[in-house]
Amino acid sequence: MSLHITAQARYKFLNHLISERLRPSAAIAELGAAPGDQICALAHAGFAATAVDIGIDSDGWADNTEGRMRRLLQEHGVTFVEWDLEQVPYPLEDEAFDGVVFTEVFEHLRDYPVRSLQECARILKPGGYLFFTTPNAGYLMNRLRLLRGRSVYTPMQDWIGGVPHARHAREYLFAEVDQAMGIAGLDVVLRTSRHFHLADKSRVRRQAKRTLDLLARTRNTLGPLIVMVAQKPVDAVQPEPLNPTQQPHQDA
Numbered sequence: 001m002s003l004h005i006t007a008q009a010r011y012k013f014l015n016h017l018i019s020e021r022l023r024p025s026a027a028i029a030e031l032g033a034a035p036g037d038q039i040c041a042l043a044h045a046g047f048a049a050t051a052v053d054i055g056i057d058s059d060g061w062a063d064n065t066e067g068r069m070r071r072l073l074q075e076h077g078v079t080f081v082e083w084d085l086e087q088v089p090y091p092l093e094d095e096a097f098d099g100v101v102f103t104e105v106f107e108h109l110r111d112y113p114v115r116s117l118q119e120c121a122r123i124l125k126p127g128g129y130l131f132f133t134t135p136n137a138g139y140l141m142n143r144l145r146l147l148r149g150r151s152v153y154t155p156m157q158d159w160i161g162g163v164p165h166a167r168h169a170r171e172y173l174f175a176e177v178d179q180a181m182g183i184a185g186l187d188v189v190l191r192t193s194r195h196f197h198l199a200d201k202s203r204v205r206r207q208a209k210r211t212l213d214l215l216a217r218t219r220n221t222l223g224p225l226i227v228m229v230a231q232k233p234v235d236a237v238q239p240e241p242l243n244p245t246q247q248p249h250q251d252a
Contacts, residue, residue, distance in 0.1 A: 011038045017131055027102050029099075030100075052092070096123050105134075129230070135178065194225055
């Protein structure tokens with residue numbers, strides 16, 4: 001029941017970012033926690049862990065073994081909350097967590113996804129951290145695909161027959177995520193990028209991927225993944241929820 005090496009590499013990197021800022025016993029929640037391995041690893045490390053997930057096809061992110069995620073959470077003592085992240089407010093207490101993990105979920109949300117970041121800010125304690133990843137729409141290879149007339153969106157077959165919440169509704173640029181974090185009242189303290197798809201049978205492709213990873217580290221905006229750590233200010237005053245119809249339009 002092992003995960004793809006890409007997910008393992010990303011989890012390891014995120015766990016490093018978390019361990020630099022939070023100590024075991026801190027309260028941490030993962031939003032969109034399927035397949036459960038990341039939050040269970042944090043629970044194993046000693047964090048007080050909560051997993052929030054929609055509970056539909058949760059095991060499909062791993063090996064499709066029915067009930068895998070629920071068993072994994074139970075075995076590691078993780079509190080499970082079944083919830084659709086597009087429905088706000090989340091059933092979590094204000095200022096209850098030292099950290100929130102929100103990885104590879106933002107791009108799946110359709111209903112004004114900035115609200116999800118506002119919810120992250122609400123449930124974080126002052127001084128708490130949000131650990132965030134999402135695909136970078138401005139990735140160098142995306143730019144090249146567009147120049148060649150290729151699509152950079154979710155494959156058509158997923159739109160025809162796939163699970164709706166598994167599709168990417170929209171991907172974002174670094175500047176857009178920066179703006180969204182600011183709207184939610186969060187201060188970005190780390191921006192970086194990585195290429196975790198380094199394993200390949202072809203030596204040439206492995207070297208190309210390593211080159212792209214080095215590029216991502218030095219020129220974040222060209223990397224495949226937006227990785228951010230944001231902090232809730234110690235003296236934060238929680239803003240009122242925003243009405244999308246009242247937001248000023250900004251030209252790209």
